[in-house]
Amino acid sequence: MSNLSVLQVNKRFGGLDALRDVNLEVKSGTVHAIIGPNGAGKSTLLNCFVGRLEPDTGSVTFDGKSLLGIKPHEINQAGVSRVFQTPEIFADLSLIDNVMIPAFAKRDGAFTLHAWGSVADERDIRATAMDMLADVGLDAKANDIAGQLSRGDKRRLELAMCLVQKPKLLLLDEPTAGMARADTNNTIDLMKRIAGTGVTMVVIEHDMHVVFSLAETITVLAQGTVIAEGLPEDIKGDPRVQEAYLGGAHL
Amino acid sequence: MTRKDLILLICFIVAVLAAPVILEPVGAGYPDLLQKFAIFGIFAIGFNILFGLTGYLSFGHAAFLGVGSYTAVWTFKLFSMNPLPAIILATLLGGLFAVLIGFICLRRSGIYFSILTLAFAQMSYNLAYSVLTPITNGETGLQLAQSDPRVLDVAFGRDYGAVLPSSDFFGMTMTGYPGFYFCAVLLIVCFFLSIRIFRSPFGMMLRAVKSNQNRMNYTGLNTRPYTLAAFVISGMYAGLAGGLLAVTDPLAGAERMQWTASGEVVLMTILGGAGTLLGPIIGAGVIKYFENIFSAFNDGILMKAFDFLPETLQHVMVSISSVFVGEGWHLTLGALFMLIVIFLPGGLMEGFDRLRHSFSSRSGNDDSEVAASVKDAPPVTGGRP
Numbered sequence: 157m158s159n160l161s162v163l164q165v166n167k168r169f170g171g172l173d174a175l176r177d178v179n180l181e182v183k184s185g186t187v188h189a190i191i192g193p194n195g196a197g198k199s200t201l202l203n204c205f206v207g208r209l210e211p212d213t214g215s216v217t218f219d220g221k222s223l224l225g226i227k228p229h230e231i232n233q234a235g236v237s238r239v240f241q242t243p244e245i246f247a248d249l250s251l252i253d254n255v256m257i258p259a260f261a262k263r264d265g266a267f268t269l270h271a272w273g274s275v276a277d278e279r280d281i282r283a284t285a286m287d288m289l290a291d292v293g294l295d296a297k298a299n300d301i302a303g304q305l306s307r308g309d310k311r312r313l314e315l316a317m318c319l320v321q322k323p324k325l326l327l328l329d330e331p332t333a334g335m336a337r338a339d340t341n342n343t344i345d346l347m348k349r350i351a352g353t354g355v356t357m358v359v360i361e362h363d364m365h366v367v368f369s370l371a372e373t374i375t376v377l378a379q380g381t382v383i384a385e386g387l388p389e390d391i392k393g394d395p396r397v398q399e400a401y402l403g404g405a406h407l
Numbered sequence: 408m409t410r411k412d413l414i415l416l417i418c419f420i421v422a423v424l425a426a427p428v429i430l431e432p433v434g435a436g437y438p439d440l441l442q443k444f445a446i447f448g449i450f451a452i453g454f455n456i457l458f459g460l461t462g463y464l465s466f467g468h469a470a471f472l473g474v475g476s477y478t479a480v481w482t483f484k485l486f487s488m489n490p491l492p493a494i495i496l497a498t499l500l501g502g503l504f505a506v507l508i509g510f511i512c513l514r515r516s517g518i519y520f521s522i523l524t525l526a527f528a529q530m531s532y533n534l535a536y537s538v539l540t541p542i543t544n545g546e547t548g549l550q551l552a553q554s555d556p557r558v559l560d561v562a563f564g565r566d567y568g569a570v571l572p573s574s575d576f577f578g579m580t581m582t583g584y585p586g587f588y589f590c591a592v593l594l595i596v597c598f599f600l601s602i603r604i605f606r607s608p609f610g611m612m613l614r615a616v617k618s619n620q621n622r623m624n625y626t627g628l629n630t631r632p633y634t635l636a637a638f639v640i641s642g643m644y645a646g647l648a649g650g651l652l653a654v655t656d657p658l659a660g661a662e663r664m665q666w667t668a669s670g671e672v673v674l675m676t677i678l679g680g681a682g683t684l685l686g687p688i689i690g691a692g693v694i695k696y697f698e699n700i701f702s703a704f705n706d707g708i709l710m711k712a713f714d715f716l717p718e719t720l721q722h723v724m725v726s727i728s729s730v731f732v733g734e735g736w737h738l739t740l741g742a743l744f745m746l747i748v749i750f751l752p753g754g755l756m757e758g759f760d761r762l763r764h765s766f767s768s769r770s771g772n773d774d775s776e777v778a779a780s781v782k783d784a785p786p787v788t789g790g791r792p
Binding site: 206227228229232233237238240244245246247248249253256257258260261262264265266267268269270271272273274275276278317321 | 408409603604606607608609610611612614615617618619621622623624625626627628629630632633636
C-alpha cells in the first residue's frame with residue numbers, strides 16, 4: 157500500500173524550473189530519503205507536501221487524500237508532521253508546554269474554546285508530553301524556556317513535538333544539519349527507534365552517513381528532476397548520481 | 408485552581424473591597440475615582456487578554472468602550488434604569504462589534520493589524536459625530552430624558568416622577584459607594600475569569616500564537632479562531648467597561664472612542680506589565696490616579712508641600728515642580744512611562760518581582776528564575792578600561 161504519492165509535480169519560480177515532472181512513491185512504514193545537491197528542489201518538494209507551496213501542476217496525495225489546496229493545519233490533522241531545517245518551536249514557552257500544545261492539537265482538533273478548564277488538571281496530556289520529553293532525553297529540562305536550548309536540543313524538542321502527535325507521516329528537513337558528530341549519532345539512533353515504531357518517514361539530508369544508516373529507499377533529485385531512485389546500494393553505485401552529486405567523486 | 412491562584416484571588420478581593428480605606432492616605436479614597444479604577448481595570452484586563460497573551464496590539468479598543476456606553480444609555484432610555492440589562496447588552500454588543508472588526512483586522516498581524524484597528528476606531532468615532540447622530544446625538548452626547556419610554560420600568564410600576572432618573576440597582580442608586588461596589592464586584596468577576604483563561608489550555612494556545620504562529624499551523628492548530636476569540640473576549644470586556652461608565656454617569660459621548668482613549672489602555676497595560684494578571688489593573692489605577700490627583704495639584708498645594716524649605720528655595724522648587732502637575736500631569740506620566748519601558752520592560756510587575764527577589768535572596772534563599780534575569784541586566788557601574 158502506498159502512503160504518500162506524488163505525481164507529475166511541476167513548480168516554477170519565475171524563469172526557474174524548481175521541480176520538473178517529479179514522481180515519488182513513499183511506501184507505508186518505510187524511511188525514504190531525498191538527496192541531491194544544493195538547489196536541487198528538495199525543500200521545494202517538501203514544502204509542497206505541507207501546504208507551504210502549491211505546485212503548478214501535478215498531484216500530492218496522502219492515504220488517498222489530496223494534500224493540495226488545504227491549509228497546513230488541516231494537513232497536520234490528516235497525520236503529517238514536519239521538522240524544519242531551522243527548528244520551529246515556541247521559544248518563549250517551557251519545554252513541557254511546547255510538547256503539550258501539539259498533544260492538545262491531536263486530542264482536541266484545530267480549534268477548541270477550552271477556556272474554563274485548567275492546564276494543571278490535564279494530567280494525561282502532561283504525562284504523555286513528559287514521556288515524550290524523556291524519550292528524546294530532555295525531561296530534566298522540562299521547565300526550562302525552550303529558546304535557551306542549544307541548537308541540537310531544539311531539534312530534539314521539535315522532534316518530540318511532532319512525535320507526540322503520533323503522526324502517520326513524518327517529514328524531516330535536514331535533521332542533523334549543523335550538529336556535531338556525537339549529536340548526529342544520537343539523532344540517528346533516535347530516528348532508528350522512531351522508524352522501528354512503524355512511522356513513515358521522509359528525510360531530506362546532506363549527510364551521507366545519516367542517509368545510508370537510515371534510509372530504505374533513496375530518491376536523488378538534481379535540478380528539479382528525479383535522476384535516480386532505489387535501494388541505498390544501488391544509489392551508491394549509480395554513476396549518474398555520482399556525476400550530479402559529487403562531480404564524479406566516489407561516495 | 409491552584410493554591411497560589413486562590414491566594415491571589417482572595418488577596419485581590421480583599422484589596423478591592425477595602426480599597427476606600429487602603430487608598431485613603433494617598434487621597435484616592437473617594438467613590439468617583441474608585442469607580443474609574445474599577446472600570447478601567449476591567450477595560451485593561453480585557454485588553455491584556457488580547458495583547459498580553461497573543462501579542463496582537465489593538466489600537467482601536469476605545470471603539471468597544473464607546474459602543475458599550477451608547478448601548479447602556481439606550482437600554483436605560485428604552486427599557487429600564489436597572490444597570491443589569493444595560494451592562495449585559497453593552498457586553499454583548501461590544502462582543503458583536505468585536506466579531507465584525509476582528510474578522511477583518513485579524514487577516515493581518517503586527518503593525519498592519521494595529522493600523523487597521525486604529526482605522527476602524529477612528530471611523531466609528533467620526534460616524535458617531537456625523538451619520539449616526541440620530542443614535543449618538545452627535546456632539547452633545549447621548550443623554551437621558553424625562554420622556555424616555557423605559558418600558559420595563561413602566562411595566563413594573565416604577566415611576567421616577569418629574570426628575571431626571573439615575574441608574575439604580577433595585578433601589579440602590581449607582582452613584583457614590585454603591586456605584587463603586589457594583590463596579591468592584593464586576594471587576595472581581597472579570598479578574599477571576601481572566602485567571603481561568605490564563606491557566607486554561609485556551610490561554611496556552613494564545614501564548615503559542617504570540618510565540619510562533621508558523622509552528623502552530625504546522626502543529627494542526629488553526630490560529631485565526633484563537634485570535635478572533637481573544638479579540639472578541641477583550642471586546643466584551645471593553646463593552647462592559649463602557650456600559651459601567653454609563654451606569655455610574657448616564658451619558659455617552661463620542662470622545663470616548665477617540666484614539667487617545669485607545670492609546671490610554673495600551674499605556675495602562677504596558678505600564679503595569681503586559682501578560683501579567685495584576686499588571687494591567689495596577690497600570691489602570693496609576694494612570695487614573697495621575698489623571699485625577701496630579702492634575703488637581705496647584706501652586707497653593709505645592710507651596711504647602713515645600714514650606715519646610717527657606718522661602719527662596721521654596722519658590723524655586725514650586726516653579727520647577729508646577730510644570731509637572733496640574734495641566735502638566737501628562738508630562739509626569741510620559742516621563743514615568745519612559746522610565747518604565749526603558750528600565751522595566753515587563754512593567755511595574757517586573758519591578759515588584761525584582762524587589763521581592765532581591766529581598767528573598769538577601770534573606771538567603773536564592774530563587775533561580777528572576778535572580779538570573781537580574782544578573783542579565785547590564786551592570787550599573789564599571790567603566791571601560
